[in-house]
Amino acid sequence: MTKVLEIKNLTKKYKNGRGVENITFSIEKGDIFGILGPNGSGKTTTMKAIVGLCGVDSGAIEVFGYDNRAEFEKAMADVGCLIEMPSIYDYLSAYNNLKLAARLYNNVDNERIDKALSIVRLDKYKNDKAGKFSLGMKQRLGIAMALLSEPEFIILDEPANGLDIEGIVEMRELIVRLSKEKGVTFLISSHISSELEKMCNKIAVIYDGELVSVDSIESALEFNPTLEDYFLNQVKERKGAVVL
Amino acid sequence: MSKIFENFKGELFKLAARKKYLVLMIIGMLICAVPPLITSLISSLARTNVRISDVAMMNSTLLIDILLPIIIFMAVTDLFCSEFKNNNIKITLMRPISRFKVYLSKTLAVFCLVAINLCAFWVASSLLEFAFNASGALPNIAFSIAAFAVNLVPLFVLILMAALINQITNGSSLAMFLCIAVYAALQYASLFIGWANGIFFVQYMQWDRILIGTMLPFGALLSRVTLVLGYGITFFVGGLYLFNRKEF
Numbered sequence: 001m002t003k004v005l006e007i008k009n010l011t012k013k014y015k016n017g018r019g020v021e022n023i024t025f026s027i028e029k030g031d032i033f034g035i036l037g038p039n040g041s042g043k044t045t046t047m048k049a050i051v052g053l054c055g056v057d058s059g060a061i062e063v064f065g066y067d068n069r070a071e072f073e074k075a076m077a078d079v080g081c082l083i084e085m086p087s088i089y090d091y092l093s094a095y096n097n098l099k100l101a102a103r104l105y106n107n108v109d110n111e112r113i114d115k116a117l118s119i120v121r122l123d124k125y126k127n128d129k130a131g132k133f134s135l136g137m138k139q140r141l142g143i144a145m146a147l148l149s150e151p152e153f154i155i156l157d158e159p160a161n162g163l164d165i166e167g168i169v170e171m172r173e174l175i176v177r178l179s180k181e182k183g184v185t186f187l188i189s190s191h192i193s194s195e196l197e198k199m200c201n202k203i204a205v206i207y208d209g210e211l212v213s214v215d216s217i218e219s220a221l222e223f224n225p226t227l228e229d230y231f232l233n234q235v236k237e238r239k240g241a242v243v244l
Numbered sequence: 245m246s247k248i249f250e251n252f253k254g255e256l257f258k259l260a261a262r263k264k265y266l267v268l269m270i271i272g273m274l275i276c277a278v279p280p281l282i283t284s285l286i287s288s289l290a291r292t293n294v295r296i297s298d299v300a301m302m303n304s305t306l307l308i309d310i311l312l313p314i315i316i317f318m319a320v321t322d323l324f325c326s327e328f329k330n331n332n333i334k335i336t337l338m339r340p341i342s343r344f345k346v347y348l349s350k351t352l353a354v355f356c357l358v359a360i361n362l363c364a365f366w367v368a369s370s371l372l373e374f375a376f377n378a379s380g381a382l383p384n385i386a387f388s389i390a391a392f393a394v395n396l397v398p399l400f401v402l403i404l405m406a407a408l409i410n411q412i413t414n415g416s417s418l419a420m421f422l423c424i425a426v427y428a429a430l431q432y433a434s435l436f437i438g439w440a441n442g443i444f445f446v447q448y449m450q451w452d453r454i455l456i457g458t459m460l461p462f463g464a465l466l467s468r469v470t471l472v473l474g475y476g477i478t479f480f481v482g483g484l485y486l487f488n489r490k491e492f
Contacts (some may be wrong), residue, residue: 051337051338052337053337053338053492054492055489073247073341073342079338079340081338083338087332087334088332088335089258089261089332090330091261092261096261097335100257100258104250104254104336104339105339
């Protein structure tokens with residue numbers, strides 16, 4: 001299988017001592033790879049390092065075989081991302097926000113922008129200023145931005161944030177459909193295990209900045225009734241009993 | 245190159261979406277109307293044909309030393325510090341474009357905004373000069389175009405200075421304040437410190453006075469031009485270095 005992402009010994013420490021240390025894993029084409037971990041465990045730091053939003057202290061990251069520092073443009077050519085809160089311009093309409101993002105891709109025309117808006121059900125509000133959107137609508141717009149260029153690899157950091165129940169289900173179905181039908185690869189982080197359990201085929205547990213385990217969802221659930229139990233067992237083995 | 249151009253268009257689109265720049269341009273054009281109106285008033289009161297020539301040149305001090313720097317500081321702060329603070333710089337940085345290209349296209353977008361403003365001021369000044377020129381003599385169009393155009397060079401250096409300041413501050417208000425404070429300090433440093441006379445690029449903001457209509461010795465001319473360009477290169481490299489190291 002083709003490797004879409006390969007991370008080797010990634011270490012990134014912030015001044016406050018938080019960050020990630022010695023993270024190594026790889027993602028193959030078509031995977032829906034979930035990163036599970038509590039708040040502040042290093043999920044977002046890992047994703048930021050992949051897309052070049054923060055530097056790294058050591059280690060290497062390759063996206064589609066390209067080093068993400070030396071060949072950033074090639075590495076990011078087929079990547080769509082939503083990291084942390086959706087980044088949007090409040091003073092522009094939803095359509096113009098997407099239009100702005102579309103300029104850097106050759107394959108995105110007005111029709112594609114309209115389609116991305118209809119996928120996330122924002123087509124009715126395309127001419128409304130994004131600043132007036134609710135948190136959920138902003139999240140939908142962020143997802144539309146990630147899908148805009150029809151990338152082969154999509155990185156979503158806590159994608160369910162702010163979405164209502166229908167929105168969460170639609171997003172999950174969309175992810176599974178894109179993976180099955182178009183072979184799109186996903187890297188999704190969440191602190192909600194049930195959400196990842198329903199859509200991922202591989203799972204990594206990050207705890208306190210360290211990678212605790214990487215497993216297929218089948219082997220994770222082989223001796224654990226739920227992903228939540230798997231997570232607690234992995235963390236307990238590594239860090240001792242978790243005080244709940 | 246195409247990515248720089250595409251991102252440049254995007255940055256310019258963002259600036260155009262903010263009405264304050266249109267308002268500032270209109271204010272600038274109104275400023276252009278002041279000298280010819282005063283000339284006309286004096287002429288009518290004195291009942292004689294008073295002619296203040298080259299209205300465009302007269303306005304340049306107010307426009308180039310005050311209004312355009314304010315527009316530059318606002319635009320640069322909008323494209324850098326405000327985006328850092330609101331985290332929407334990530335929209336661009338997560339796309340397949342290098343930080344060098346992002347930095348260059350942002351500064352070029354502000355430069356284009358300044359050029360559009362200068363162009364509007366020139367048109368307004370020239371039309372007013374022509375309209376209020378009681379003597380009926382045609383204004384020297386080529387001269388005034390050249391006078392406005394050469395001023396773009398030091399203004400671009402000012403953009404690079406503002407961009408550098410934006411890399412070392414976190415808040416947009418602080419960045420705006422620092423830009424104005426540094427600009428004013430460099431502009432008027434020579435009033436308080438003797439040796440500071442002529443060593444800061446902002447003291448040569450009006451290149452039209454250096455390059456056009458004066459007969460400066462070639463050596464003096466060259467030293468002033470290279471001084472300004474030297475500042476430009478330093479600001480660009482420093483700003484780009486800090487922008488490359490910035491984490492979001």
